[in-house]
Amino acid sequence: MIASPSPNPPRGVPGGRDLSAPPLPDPATVSLFFDFDGTLVELAPTPDAIIVDDALGMRLARLSEATGGRVAIVTGRSIAQIDRLMGRHAEGLAIAGSHGAERRTPAEGHVLPARTPELEAATEALRTFAEAERLVFEAKTLGVSLHYRTVPEREAVAREGAARIAGAYGLSAHPGKMMVEVRLPGDKGAAVHAMMQDPAMAGTKPWFFGDDVTDEDGFAAAAALSGAGVLIDPPRDTAATYRLDDVAALRGWIDALLARSGDRATERLA
């Protein structure tokens, strides 16, 4: 069975009306949560083909400084992948990986559930399936993704195979952009609620930036905690309050926030 992206369906956009661009908040009042792929970095044909430039790490470091350390990445990738991709720039950031199933914050350290025998068995079955069906196989700390971006005509094959194998091991398959994942349970909204307990973030308003279906849980959590969701994608039914077109627009918005907060080095990031 393919799992529903969220138990709470996204709020519709009334009458098809688009959402406005987010205003610039006072950095002293907010905690900023960023999805990774499709939000902070451009999507690429395969998981390893993304480009993570140094300017992104520097932007996030400056944002962290401007907000008093209240910047987090909330991603479907594992924390180990983000460490590898971001290098030294990952060190100062709070990170929720594996769609919220693992977290690493200054207050909690690394909260990482153990892999289960069912996940181990499903991983091997999915590896064999992906090889036979010419799908891109991505093994992660707490799950597996089968990607069909390079073979879009194989979407149904990927989804049906993932659902069948997940079901055989008591797991669920979750759809994403041009891929399907089998993984241990995780929820980006729950991750936001948990990270907002951190003394540095408590009492501030969470803003969540994301593009994919699993980010809807993050948007809903941000709204429930008096913050806001920002969709980084074309208009769609969403629980977000604001919208920006793409990764470049988000980087421009971050630079504007940094400039407003008095950051003197922002122009060198463009």
Ligand SMILES: O=P(O)(O)OC[C@H]1O[C@H](O[C@H]2O[C@H](CO)[C@@H](O)[C@H](O)[C@H]2O)[C@H](O)[C@@H](O)[C@@H]1O
């Ligand atoms: O929550 P995110 O940070 O957005 O992670 C979601 C998944 O992102 C990655 O897949 C996506 O990006 C790939 C590289 O651009 C692209 O080829 C793929 O089509 C996208 O779905 C990542 O590989 C997955 O593990 C994440 O779960």
